[in-house]
Amino acid sequence: MSIKSYTKYKDSNTVWLRNVPEHWEVKRLGYFFEERREKVNDVDYQPLSVTKNGIVPQLVTAAKTDDGDNRKKVCKGDFVINSRSDRKGSSGAATLDGSVSLINIVLKPRDEIKIDFAHHLFRSQPFQDEFYRFGKGIVADLWSTIYSDMRNITLAIPPHMEQDSIAEYLYRETEKIDALVSEQERLIALLKEKRQAVISHSVTKGLDPTAPLKDSGIDWLGNVPSHWEIKSLKFIANVQTGIAKGKDISGKSTIEVPYLRVANVQDGYLDLSDVATITIPIADYSRYALCYGDVLMNEGGDFDKLGRGHIWRDEISQCIHQNHVFAVRPMSVSSEWLNTITGSGYAQFYFMTRSKQSTNLASISSSNIMELPILLPSIAEQIEILTYITKETRKVDDLINNSQRSISLLKERRNALITAAVTGKIDVRGL
Template sequence: YMLHPLFDYQKSNIPAYMQPSLRMEDLEKMVCCLPNLMNQKIIADFLDSKCSQIDATAEDIQKEISLLEDYKKSVITEAVTKGLNPDAEMKDSGVKWLPKIPKHWKVIPSKWLFANSDIRRQTGDEQLTASQKYGIITQKDYTAKENAQIVLATQGLEKWKHVEPNDFIISLRSFQGGLEMSEITGCITWHYVVLKAQKKVYHKYYKWLFKSARYINALQGTCNFIRDGQDLRFSNFALVPLFELPLEEQQQIADYLDSKCSEIDTLIADKKRQLDILADYKKSLIYEYVTGKKEVPVKDF
């Protein structure tokens, strides 16, 4: 390989102002490897072939991830809408979004089961954020996880709503990803709706129900968000009837989904790690061959 100037500013048509962060004297010191044309073609053809194989493998893994994600959605929907007994007798529910339910389940207006809480922020409440990625977490934690810059509110806090564990939050994006259940105490902006159970329930069952594809579709059907540009309100929530089932069964379904979805999530995480490994390998492969650290094997010519 021959060393060759990386950039000839004098022969370039790029004006100086287009390179504000890179000084000309630095450019002039930089060099690159320049193999002859035959070797350039050999390396390029080799990398075309190898990277194509890597990309094909990555695509297969991504398809497996998509299948696992779809399977997870199916598992959740089946469990929260039909229960765990495949032989359970079903009945007409009279509800559009879920026509058939187990015979011993009851249809109940959602506002009878969960009420709109308007308890205001209390002294010591940390500011929370509703995230589909992390659930309900403090804004400080969200900032740390996302490496984002979030300015904590200092005005209008008297309007913020108090949140307690097992409260459900209707956020600006609930029509896309369902409702979030809080596991911590704090306060959240008054733009959101806080729901508190009015009857004894096993909250984690409804946590899974409110994240199911069937329920989200039903929630989306209550309003044309794109056209109207409006927030999701308690009135939308109230338009989607819910189901009441024995507490013991609620817990069984929730425990099953906790375990089953954890297994699926572990598989998905493993697949994503494989994608990361492949991406790193591809970068390393390209770097080693284009810089001459490795030579294309004779058999691959």
């Protein structure tokens, strides 16, 4: 549906707004809001978090100063925005009383502006860009905006009834878009489950449903094809641990080399957009050097990082790896089969049940990795299974990519709609 524009516009004399409807009031932000600066504690005032989804109750108790009053008071109907540029988009209208960390700016609206309209205006992309343009700092890509600068941002505000119309329209339309995004996200989750099921079934049961089975002797693995071998990983591969930072290299001949970190080793691919370097003794290089065909695996971190990995194919010369990334070097098995096994559901289950765990974190030792049972069909059957997995997962990956593109387009549509409505480029009255 095409939405009409307003009939008359005027120049706002500001770049981020440009022309605005003629009857909208153009004034600085400080005319419509005052800063709420009262400090409180998180005992008497519920701690709130400022997120990209709005203002929500904080799940972790905030740190306290000696007097305990290290929070800013928030009242229902205030608008709160995180002042740091690395938290861009973290803002929203408060729907309950409470307190937020001092890094946030708390705005109390005056009578001239409705908080529901401000919620959409301040969360629009152009306003966020303008807000952080006023920021100051000495660290690249990390600065903060203070209220004394923020108050000088020019706003264009429609009359009260029109603010209500715009807010109601945007709540209704964004709810529809968000519902479509949620559907696509659920579809992606189901497709990923299907992808994992294809891999796990293929590497534990094979492709022949009539093949006789035998008890694997492992409760959580169950029956496997009777003609397959089962060997611990230590008998078919070596596990190489990586280098730890901070070693004393004084007085030694050194070399600076690239090295892989956990962030570089993703699930099924390598992210080499940001590879760090490290200076090590020349004598230590061969101990940590990666070789073509190594299966890289993460020691842990967040649960989703545990055991994830990919095959190293000499993408970077003279590269080593840190101690939180294992290099599993095949001896009597192909890299492709080993990588598929370690990425399967049964291997992930093994890693999780044998890892050291704390809140949202897990890590596994090299000795536990070496005990991972590896199922070994014949070489010919391995190739057949890998070919099948590649074909089937490619179909699923195509569907996942389609859904991800749909989500991107929906989010672009959402942002564009909000921007057009709150800056007066479209007239949604009566819709």
